[in-house]
Amino acid sequence: MAVLTRPDSGGAGPPPLPLRPPVARSRWTPARRLAVGAIVVVAAVIAYLLTRPDNYTYRLDFRDAGQLVSGDLVRIGGTEAGTIQSISLTGSGLAQVTISLDRSYGPLRQGTTAQIRSPGLASVASRYVDVTPTPTFKPALPNDDVIPATATHGIVDIDQLFNTLNANTRTGLRRLIRGFGQWYGGKSRQANLTASYFPPALQAYTRLFNQIDGSTGSFNQFVAQTDRALGTIDAHASQLTDLIANARVTAEALSSDNRSLSAGLARLPGALRQGSAAFRQLRTQALPALTRLVNATRPLTGPLSRFLPRLDPVLNAAVPTFAQLRRTIDTPGPNNDLLDALIKLPRLAAAVKKDFPEATRALRKGTPELRFARPYIPDLVAWLVNWDEIFATYDANGHYARTAPVFGAFGLSPGGKHLTQVKPGKRGSGAGVSHGNLRRCPGGGIPAPPDRSAPFVDRGPQANAHCSAGQSVGR
Secondary structure: OEEEOHHHHHOOOOOOOOOOOOOOOOOOOHHHHHHHHHHHHHHHHHHHHHHHEEEEEEEEEOOOOOOOOOOOOOOEEEEEEEEEEEEOOOOOOEEEEEEEHHHOOOOOOOEEEEEEEOOOOOOOOOEEEOOOOOOOOEOOOOOOOEEOHHHHHHOOOHHHHHHHHHHHHHHHHHHHHHHHHHHHHOOHHHHHHHHHOOHHHHHHHHHHHHHHOOOHHHHHHHHHHHHHHHHHHHHHHHHHHHHHHHHHHHHHHHHOOHHHHHHHHHHHHHHHHHHHHHHHHHHHHHHHHHHHHHHHHHHHHHHHHHHHHHHHHHHHHHHHHHHHHHHHHHHHHOOOOHHHHHHHHHHHHHHHHOOHHHHHHHHHOOHHHHHHHHHHHHHHHHHHHHHHHHOOOEEEEEOOOOOOOOOOOOOEEEOOEEEEEOOOOHOOOOOOOOOOOOOOOOOOOOOOOOEEEEEEEEOOOOOOOEEEEOOOOOO
């Protein structure tokens, strides 16, 4: 194996390094690949430019060709943009005009319209096709596509116009021309002075158009941005229509109340001065104080932020309560809310100034009687209700409630076969009849319920010392 040594080392020093065999390198280096790719792209572009058609071709259907001939011009915005190639008749009887449009003006897009026009009255037989293209955000029409007759318009010849004029119309037109003659009569100097301003105006327009032509890039950018803006406006046409309608209503409302508007405009300077003073005080006084307040309350805002989400459901639940409270305080109509009561309370206070003390003393004196009668209220109400129900219904024998005397003077013998006389002292006891129950407690006249809530015996303020719990039906 061959080794390399430095000549000046004399063979001393580190051991020699072995020679590596040469590595075969590829002929397609990155630079060569990039160059070949660029050549291929350029060749494809050249082939496309050489093979593409120079012009766009479209077919326009007209109901009337309007004296068009092959070779007539096609204009877009008054500028020559192409020529008419041929004119033929369709199967439905329409005139189909084939136009060749210069590539710089194509392609046409959906919604494009066309109309046959004349350059002036001096050339009655001369015609051209005026094409009105749509914005670039519309879909493009393919080459050799047909623009239907619904999007094209013919030309109205001068003889057709004259044929529409009747005798009265011609008389009116004659008078109009004579009126213009009388209008300009004796004012030739003023007319000539007006005409003398045309050349300076044309020169100014020429300079303007030259400046626009010199700023073609900026103008193209302006046109492109305008195109995007019009596309956005077209996408929101319904909202824009509503906005214009609302603006019209607003303008009508303002015009109908011009007196108030004039008064408001007259007061506006004073209001602006006062507003400026208020903003000055806000900047010099209120905002520094508010800053100090925010800095002082900053330690408390943390707990407050956790408290407010919990307070929100409470406030939502309290909305009906506040609504009812509002109706309680202030309800439309007389004598139906708290405000009306507060208005009439002074007169009521003057009227009852002497009656209330007497009523207070009467209530205090009647407290023992009320305390005694209060526990018996359910018994009294039940007696009244049941009394009415018992004697209100009938059966075959008459009223449900019937009285029958029970004396208990006789009873059955122990064998149950004979009646025996009961001693006078024991009469009535065997039939469940008792007497002398004059100290029953409230609820003592009914069988004791399972919860032992009756009879009512209380040792508190409602206690009745005269009643006896033993005098009850359940005892």
